[in-house]
Amino acid sequence: MRGDAMPFQFRGDIAHADVAFDAWAASLDELFAAAAEATLAVMVESPSEVYQVAAVPVHLEEHDLEMLLFEWLNEIIFLKDARRLLLHPAEIRVGEAPQGCTIEALLKGEEIEPERHRLITDVKAVTLHRFSVRHTGERWEATVVLDV
Template sequence: MPYRFLDDIATADVAFEAWGETREELFAAAATALLQTMVHNPEAVERREKISIVLEDGELDLLLFSFLQELIFLKDARRLLLHPQKILIVEKGGCFRLDAALQGEWIDRQRHPLVVDVKAVTLHRFRVAFESGIWRAVVVLDV
């Protein structure tokens, strides 16, 4: 997935930039970067459990914010680490709707050495933009 960690944005938190040719690719890249932040080897997280989520927001950037927050909530509340499998974003009537199929498994500290515990997505430097034909986002995570 296309993303890179940014060392010069936040000293006590984790920041990354994600991108994609479509909004869906951007959201998938951001979700993968989030998983990489939490787990040493994301590929060790097997796709055993299936979760579907639906989110809506009037702003695309806030939809991404809510999506990443939901992944953090599922990690904290259900102890699930999740990969994005399929994401669909539809804009209708001034509102964005996200339908996401996620797959993953429960945290097993033997197989999933955790890097850091992500507490939340912050609004510090948070942005989503369409630049030169590519969707880009900057995200800072509170760890």
């Protein structure tokens, strides 16, 4: 399975009971967006049916890029449980911070409507199993395993 608009691919070889994906992009901003879209695609059949009517600003700081991506995806899962929001990445800026790195972002989406969103599987956590963010040649890549 492959995302329609975003560069990510689900894989079945590293997490039998859960969901794993690879994401890739030319920039870190795009990589973080691709990982967020992949996470949404695990939960809903048609992410395009999730309308961007509510906006949630996100600001995170971590000591390295891997933990920043880890926390970014955790934030999306937190908002799904705490506020019942399904969210697309809308604006993302990943940059350096005095103690490591930071993300300033806007997530846009709407409250869960089970009939219209055709829900698939609840994502419950981001794991650190095989988790990585790396720069290879011309692009950034990430591998993520989600606990479902």
